[in-house]
Amino acid sequence: MGDDCAVVRADADGPWVLKVDPTLEGQHFEVGSRDALAIARKAVHRPASDLAALAAQPCFALLSLEVPRGTPPSWIRQLIRGVETACRRLGGELVGGHTASSAPRLALHVTWVGRSVLRRPWSRRRARPGDLLLATGAFGGSRLGKHRRFQPRIREALALAASGEPVHAAVDVSDGLALDAGRLAAASHLRLVLEAGEIPIAPAARRLAQRTGEHPLSHALSDGEDYELLLATPPRSLPGLLRTAKRHRFVLSRLGRFEHGSGVYLADEAGALAPVEPRGYVQRFV
Amino acid sequence: MGDDCAVVRADADGPWVLKVDPTLEGQHFEVGSRDALAIARKAVHRPASDLAALAAQPCFALLSLEVPRGTPPSWIRQLIRGVETACRRLGGELVGGHTASSAPRLALHVTWVGRSVLRRPWSRRRARPGDLLLATGAFGGSRLGKHRRFQPRIREALALAASGEPVHAAVDVSDGLALDAGRLAAASHLRLVLEAGEIPIAPAARRLAQRTGEHPLSHALSDGEDYELLLATPPRSLPGLLRTAKRHRFVLSRLGRFEHGSGVYLADEAGALAPVEPRGYVQRFV
Known part of the structure; x- marks a missing residue:
């Protein structure tokens, strides 16, 4: 200076x-x-x-x-x-x-x-068919306060990278879970299938849903400003990454999987798929 | 990207x-x-x-x-x-x-x-008593067009650095010759004496002076947005730096000298000194 x-x-x-x-x-x-x-x-x-x-x-x-x-x-x-x-x-x-x-x-x-810390930093372009989509934290309702208070997931990212487990692609969620995850899928030329029952929904998304009348999952998928980390990893990395998360005391969840194809889909409990539009899509599914 | x-x-x-x-x-x-x-x-x-x-x-x-x-x-x-x-x-x-x-x-x-390109980059804080103040280009009237068209003095700086001649301090002129040269002097805890007759006055400063009624030197000292380079160098560096400037076809002028003390002074042809105020000072001298 x-x-x-x-x-x-x-x-x-x-x-x-x-x-x-x-x-x-x-x-x-x-x-x-x-x-x-x-x-x-x-x-x-x-x-x-x-x-x-x-x-x-x-x-x-x-x-x-x-x-x-x-x-x-x-x-x-x-x-x-x-x-x-x-x-x-x-x-x-x-x-x-x-x-x-x-x-x-x-x-x-x-x-x-x-x-x-990686010789070849993660990119959003190298997810592979069969990879799982993992995420730190929970989604939705950020406007109730998290958008001001969030912690960038530096500590979590460095711990996951240090684990040595392969991570093929990563992105942070600023514009919305469906949108940013969809960008990762598109950049990797893959289809993403999200498991509706596996999306971690933040308590704030549930509180917000009571006001807006929307489904909490709608907020989790589309609110944005979550600043959580999404990772595309081969299934064999999952146990090691979960152990790393547990040791460093942060939440890591499995949200879906990447497949050949394109687009983002939401799978219900029975496995039926419905396409997710980039914006204003959720009311059609939940 | x-x-x-x-x-x-x-x-x-x-x-x-x-x-x-x-x-x-x-x-x-x-x-x-x-x-x-x-x-x-x-x-x-x-x-x-x-x-x-x-x-x-x-x-x-x-x-x-x-x-x-x-x-x-x-x-x-x-x-x-x-x-x-x-x-x-x-x-x-x-x-x-x-x-x-x-x-x-x-x-x-x-x-x-x-x-x-230097292991120890130039700083504005290391001018020494006895150093000369050198400058690329000419000053004043930038608002008539140069403020849009100027070239940053990268090429000139790299050539001067490559000459191997000692340069003790440097700064670029964005806010005005007197102001930025004064900052260099203050950061180095020195007094700067500018030779009124040696300041390179841009043709635009003379044109502007005809409109404003001020002296061209006033514009050269205070207009700003010149984006020229000022250097504090020991006198022994001068011949080598001038040769470098000639070989690379750019103008390098000697404007003044640094001394023990503080403040910025303007010396007239007879050597009489008058203090230069940081702003709105020139009418009192010229």
Whole structure:
């Protein structure tokens, strides 16, 4: 810091992993929110969640900040300190940035430079027919609070990578379970069959469903902002990965399987398949 | 590309150099400008200019883009292609990014990951008493066009670094010659004496002065957005650096010297010194 650029030293060869994400007032947090720590944390965690999907440790972060005219300097300092703290808690460091004032809305653009612990980082393109779809955590209802409080699954990703069990593909869920899992399937040129009875539904999805009248599974499949990790693994990896999850005390569930073909399907208890549309699909099934 | 993160491989140890800069509608380019290529180029070149000040080659870029609702997709594609081209022309590569729509104004946040050709990159903090202040190019009047067309001084910086001549400190001029040179002096705990007769004044500064009624030197000292490179070097480096500049066909001038003390001073032909204030100072001298 102090110079215009951050200078960092690499203590080994890559692969380095680079990611930028914007966190925007009115889109990722409420207009006028003054909760500096929650905003800072979300801005740091959103791109870090993508690093988890490549089994990468966050190392260096940059913040490009746009603040509206009249924002109290003390609040801006609190926000930046919040970003620093959130970076440190992930084992990384805020090494530089830029603040522009007189912006029409508060916006935080955080870039992460991380390093994958794998020589060949996970990709979303290498799932194989017969692979299982596994997921950390539970899905749905994030808007009731998790979207502000989520932890990117760095710790879980590094533990799973260190297990040595083959993982063919991975992605984090930001836009919705069905959508992001479908992207992984499409990128791998495969069909994904989700087991309706196996989807881990978050308690918040059930609470939200009571308000919206939708089925909790609908929220789990489509709400988004879950920031959980999806993995495509061969069946033989399952026991070792489950042991790893148990040892590190996190939830890992089996949600479905990849097959030759294309599209995303939901299987009911009897095994009957129904296609899942990318959006607004769930009311037709549940 | 394709995955959420960019994966890059480092073929040697660092030092890596990281920089993010925003390029904002209404601040760095005119509100409503449709000149996609000029906007793209400036967004790429602004942070690259900071890399030049650390003798760093731009390697990998990320773009976080905010576009207003209703922006034609074809124009957005043109903008992104412009960013890709500008990155390639600097010897780097756009490896990832994010586009957010429905923004209140167009904003491009470009992050550069570069690598310094120097084991110990230049800094703004290591100028020494007796050092000369050198600069590439000429100053002032950037708002008449150069602020859109400037080339970051990457090529020049790499040539000067490769000369092997000692350079103690460097900075690029984005906010104004007097201001940025003063920051270098302050960071090095030194006084800077600028020779009024030696400041290279851009033709645009003379044209602008005819409109504004100010002295061209006033524009050269304070306009900003020159994106030239300032260097603090021991006098013995001067001949070798000038030869390097001549061989690579760029202008390198000697503007002043660093001394024990603090502040920025302007010396007239007779050697009389007058303090230079960080802003709005020039009318008092010229």
